[in-house]
Amino acid sequence: MHSVALTGDVMLGRGIDQILPHPGDPAIHECHARSALTYLALAERRNGPIRRPAGFAYVWGDALPALRSAAIRIVNLETSVTTSDSPEAKGIHYRMHPDNIGCLRAAGIECCVLANNHVLDWGRGGLLQTLGTLAQAGIATAGAGRNAAQAEQPAVMPLSAGGRLLVLAAGTTSSGIPAGWAATATQPGVHLLQEPLSAAVPRLATLLRAAKRSGDIAVASIHWGPNWGYDIPRELRDAAHALIDEAGFDVVHGHSSHHPLGIEVHRNRLILYGAGDFINDYEGIEGYEEFRGDLTLLYLPRLSAATGELLGLTLVPFRIGRFRLNRASAADAGWLRDTLDRESLRFGTRIGMAADGTLDAAWRGAA
Template sequence: MVSDALATKPARGHIPEDRITLFLAGDVMTGRGIDQILPHPVPPRLHEPWVQDARRYVELAEAAHGPIPKPVAFSYPWGEALAEWARAAPDLRIVNLETAITTSEDWWPAKGIHYRMHPNNAPCLDVAGIDCCVLANNHVLDWHYRGLVDTLLTLEHARIKAAGAGPDAARARAPAELPVPGKGRVLVFAAGCGSSGIPDEWAAGSDRPGVHRLPDLSAATLEGIAAQVQALKGPRDLAIASLHWGGNWGYRIPPAHRQFAHGLIDRAGIDLVHGHSSHHPLAMELYRDRLILYGCGDFLNDYEGIGGYEEFRGDLVLMYFPTLAIGSGTLLRLELVPLKIYRLQLKRPAAVEVEWLRARLDRECRPFGLTVRHVSATHLRLERL
């Protein structure tokens, strides 16, 4: 079972040397409407069936909740998350960046939605202290191969590691290596599945840029990942599998996802499974004391004011702060911080909204023998039943 250290909270601002605390989030979309309110927006023309101007998404958010002063500071979209990062002081911050960083005008014609942020707006990632952007998703090539290459170069220039995409298959498959001075190293192995909407043509080739797209969730695919992890993982390394899989809405966990996540822990030595693609948080599981996040939900987007799927409350998002034991990978603690997207910024939700999210997460986690409880009026914690 989970270590008794799950209930032991280190002093604020100090993380002991035998453990690593991470910040994890699901989809971060800083393009389109959010890009338009930042200081250096790309031209707003879109190639969507219903919206042809990215500024329309700003108008929808303003119609819902009031005016947004423009341009905003690079720190603006993160809002209250900035204070939470300062409080929790995680060793590393890892997100799924679902936005190309490019001025390319060569949009992928077979897709109806195209996200991009101007490279000169990349400081918004720097001000958030992001250490690693997972790119194995269904939007990083929205602006074709040049868009991906621009994204990789921009992140490299900003000294932010990338995982799950690259200029060729070998580098798309390679993990991001994130050293934590005095503690060890975190390896982020990232991949995406067709079930999340990643086109077949986006798979990186021997001489073609692209994403690390898994052909399936078979035993052979699992063994390929296991061989790679075992060849690279050292005794003080923690290995994360960051997977873009499944649809956008609904709480059902496909049995194949659960089987594959268990296999990553059993066969590959993965210490934490970081799932994303769903627009709202999904169930969590502890398997052999390792944390599985089946779907982290969106963290930042420009969907505010758009109707549909209100029952899932996609405007309520989560910050995940897992603390893992170095050497064993055991989960010691998982703190959850609810926030709300409001005026294209992360704000504190009302108490009733925090309780709604806690109850929904608790409902989904109970079949896995877990419960979600309040630590305070604004913070939650995962525990065993």
């Protein structure tokens, strides 16, 4: 059995970068703010003072033991790791100073998915510095590269019981990735999928077949869909099923939504349509309160070493406060349980809550 830790969006830039040991230039280019310190001030106004500098492990807070319990940790890193001062022509830009890479190391992150709508916020130079910084830190990347061939290559990580974990990452324009960010034969960028998604599955199948060996477990990590709302379009569900049925993936790790979406287990394989944000600096920002964006989940699937099938799924709930992951209260964990159970029921998945406040999944066909 293999235990994997999956998260949705991890944003370590802007206000969070400013509390880490090596804050970068706080200048940002937003219509409502010109300094990343504005977001720090909003968070402190909401939940109280935040000590500076905070240690590299600070933001992971109460999530560290659960993260360390897994064999491999995979996050969608929605932050450019760069000192570049060449912002793209867009409304929001996230960057973390490269000297703060210890923040990812502190949580033992083995793989950063980069196919998202913020990795090129500071231009192609910013992407190249991100790739170099992560490589130097020994952290695998997937979904972006110095050219299309590299962006399409899966990250490959050995598993202790033998075999390897492959993470093949890509994104869609529906998540906000500009079409011009696509990597080409000669240009750095992200692995941008052809749409409709049904047209992209054969190519992903070809890429996986070229990389996968006997005993490997394959994760499709896809940045797709809007930030808010529980609706899962039929196109997304069909694509997720095809990634398993036709392409041969064992896990579909979807992200982009700012809150967790319904969970499906298809042919005993896990589909996360939207993992939700995991870390961000959004405290104090008003709007969309009904979705409880302050509540986050760490997903801990247990996968068969022989088949890649899902043997069990634990979800650990947290609440973001003072730029830190804090274990969710019983009431907050109950809210997440009720919401995810409601949204997952359409797929035949039920979400329960254990005495320790963790959540678990049960599904049709489970042993």
